[in-house]
Amino acid sequence: MxxxxxxxxxxxxxxxxFILMKDxxxxxxxxxxxxxxxxVYSAAKSFTSAAVGIAEKEGLLSIDELIVDIFxxxxxxxxxxxxxxxxxxDLLTMCLGQENPWLMSGExxxxxxxxxxxxxxxxxxxxxxxxxxxxxxxxxxxAGVIVQRRAGCSLCxxxxxxxxxxxxxxxPMWESDPLGYTFGAGGLFLCVSEMAKFGQLYIQDGLxxxxxxxxxxxIRRSTQKHADVGDYGYGxxxxxxxxxxxxDGMYGQLIICYRQKGIVITLASESRNAGELxxxxxxxxxxxx
Numbered sequence: 001m002x003x004x005x006x007x008x009x010x011x012x013x014x015x016x017x018f019i020l021m022k023d024x025x026x027x028x029x030x031x032x033x034x035x036x037x038x039x040v041y042s043a044a045k046s047f048t049s050a051a052v053g054i055a056e057k058e059g060l061l062s063i064d065e066l067i068v069d070i071f072x073x074x075x076x077x078x079x080x081x082x083x084x085x086x087x088x089x090d091l092l093t094m095c096l097g098q099e100n101p102w103l104m105s106g107e108x109x110x111x112x113x114x115x116x117x118x119x120x121x122x123x124x125x126x127x128x129x130x131x132x133x134x135x136x137x138x139x140x141x142x143a144g145v146i147v148q149r150r151a152g153c154s155l156c157x158x159x160x161x162x163x164x165x166x167x168x169x170x171x172p173m174w175e176s177d178p179l180g181y182t183f184g185a186g187g188l189f190l191c192v193s194e195m196a197k198f199g200q201l202y203i204q205d206g207l208x209x210x211x212x213x214x215x216x217x218x219i220r221r222s223t224q225k226h227a228d229v230g231d232y233g234y235g236x237x238x239x240x241x242x243x244x245x246x247x248d249g250m251y252g253q254l255i256i257c258y259r260q261k262g263i264v265i266t267l268a269s270e271s272r273n274a275g276e277l278x279x280x281x282x283x284x285x286x287x288x289x
Contacts, residue, residue, distance in 0.1 A: 001280070001283045001284050001286075001287050002243065002287075003020075003028050003203050003284070005172075006206065006280055006281075006283075006284045007030050008097065008285060009276075009280050010267065010269075010277060010280055011032055011134060013252070013269065013271045013273050013274075013276050013277050013280075014252070014269055014270045014272075015032060015267050015268070015271065015273045015277060016032050016033045016038070016192075016267075016268045016269055016270055017029075017030075017031050017032070017033070017035050017149035017191070017192035017267070017268040018030045018031075018112065018265075018266070018267050018268075019192055019193060019196045019198070019264075019265075020190070020263065020264070020265050020266075020284070021196055021200055021260060021263065021265075021266075022261075022263050022288065023100075023262045024200060024204070024262075026196075027029065029033040031109050035159060035191050035193065035268075036191055036207055037066060037172065037173070037189040037190055037191045037193055037194075037202070038191065038196065038253070038268050039186075039187060039188070039189055039249075040186075040189070040247075040249045040253040040268075041105075041187075041249030041254060041264070042137075042176070042185065042186050042249045042250060043195070043247040043248060043249035043251035043253045043254070044183075044184065044185065044186050044188035044249070045140045045184070045185055045186070045237040045253070046237050046238055046247035047075060047142055047159065047163070047184075047188060047198070047247075048074075048140050048144045048184035048212050048234075048237060049092060049140075049143075049222050049238065050146075050158055050163060050198075050222075051144065051147045051155055051158060051163075051184070051219075052088070052092065052143055052146075052236070053149060053215055053218030053221075053222060053236075054118035054159075054162050054163070054214060054218075055146075055151065055158075056215075057215045057218065058219065058289070060147070060150040060151060061088060061147070061150055062088070063087065063088040063089040063092065064088070065087060065088050065090065065183070066084070066085070066086065066087055067086040067087065067088070067091075067121075067142070067228070067238065068083060068084055068086070068251075069081065070088075070146055070149075071117055071121060071142075072125070072131075073120040074115060074117045074119055074121055076121060076122045076129070076267045079137070080124075080125050082097045082125035082126070082127060082129060083097075083121065083125040084275040084282055085128060085129055085130075086125065087130075087201075088128040088143060088146065089130075089165075089226075089236075090130050090139065091138075091140065091143040091146075092139065092143060092222075092226075092235060092237055093130070093133070093139075093141050093226045093227045093234060093235075093236065094117060094133050094134055094135055094139055094227055094229075095121055095129060095130050095131060095132060095133055095134075095226075095227050096125070096129055096134070096136065096139045097125045097126065097127040097129040097130075097131065097132070098123055098124065098126065098127075098130055098134065098136065098138065099124060099126040099127070099134075100123065100134075100136075101134060101135060101136035101137065101138070102119070102120050102123055102136060102138040103116060103120065103136070103137035103138050103141050103183075103185060104135065104136070104137055105186070105250075107271070109155045112232070113200070114178040114179060115176045115178075115179060116178070116179070117142065117145055120138045120141070120142060120181045123138075124231070124265035125134075133227045133229040133234060135229075136232065137185035137186065138185075139185075140184045140237055141177075141183060141184050141185045143184060144181070144182055144183070144184020144185070144238075145184070147184075148181055148182060154174075154176070154180070154181070154182045155174065155181075155184055156172065156182050157169065157176045157199050162213070163213060163214070165166070166208055166209070166211060166213050167194070167197045167198065167201065167208060167213075168197075169190070169194045169197065170189055172188060172189050172194075173187070173188075173189040174187055174188045174189070175187020183197055186249070186264075187289065192266050192267070192268045193266075195247075195255050195266045195268070196255070196264055196266040197223060197255070198247070198255060199247070199255040199256070199257050199264035200264050201213060201214065201264055202214075202219055202223065202245075202256045202257050202264075202266060203259045203263075205219050205220070206218070206219045208269050212241050216260045219226050221236065222234075222236035222237070222238055223235050223236075223238050223240070223245040223257075223259075224240075225240055240280065241256070241287075242282070243258055243260060243282075244256050244257055244258045244259075244285070245257050245259075246278070248260035248278075250274075251269055251270055251271050251272070252267055252268075252269030252270070252271035252273075252274035252277045253267070253268055253269065254266065254267045254269070254274065254277060254281070256278065256281050256285075258271060258285045261285060263285050263287065263288060265281040265284065265285060265289040267281070
């Protein structure tokens with residue numbers, strides 16, 4: 001596929017901004033509309049994954065910790081055996097063990113309970129955690145809250161000196177819950193060039209300008225398969241492709257990393273067919289030397 005073909009077809013799928021980085025440099029870019037910060041939706045989950053990895057390195061948490069030991073004040077009156085066995089890692093793999101997804105976009109404006117941790121933990125845990133994949137916002141939200149409680153600040157404030165500032169990204173807006181916790185499952189606002197830096201950081205194994213921003217072993221762990229879903233699986237809040245991993249937000253907010261080729265394709269979009277944008281990106285990356 002030629003770059004002109006890609007731009008034409010991506011435009012048909014309502015892509016708004018596009019950057020392709022190769023070996024750390026912008027090789028191609030195209031704007032169907034001017035670049036601005038947009039809601040990256042669930043691509044925010046991958047930033048929460050980074051926060052958990054950094055927090056683990058700093059000794060603030062272990063992904064083997066039990067959820068019931070962390071949220072003692074918000075547990076339901078009757079704690080099921082499944083909830084008792086849930087760990088931080090289960091929050092990152094979408095294998096929490098609940099039968100329904102919670103805190104999704106159509107639900108959040110109508111939740112009367114202000115304490116969303118209490119709200120989520122009150123829902124049934126019908127399966128043993130770690131067994132079955134169910135895409136949801138509850139897991140990454142709880143993971144983000146854990147980082148915030150251990151660090152004593154918002155997720156955005158925690159990541160600013162550790163991630164955003166080193167990448168020369170001005171402090172972004174990020175949705176919060178009724179009690180003020182950053183919503184680690186979505187609602188982060190970034191522009192496409194800022195998203196591209198995050199992807200480039202990941203294919204550089206967390207190294208940026210000679211400084212290890214995210215632990216290399218965390219990046220490798222978070223972008224390998226931990227849950228069975230689709231054709232290629234799911235990592236720690238990253239989707240996996242045949243030869244790629246990606247941060248993936250609704251309507252086609254995509255940071256697709258092809259580590260072996262040194263390529264990062266980033267798209268901001270208003271698409272109702274993000275799968276086609278992923279397919280086009282894979283085809284374009286495949287044809288590049």
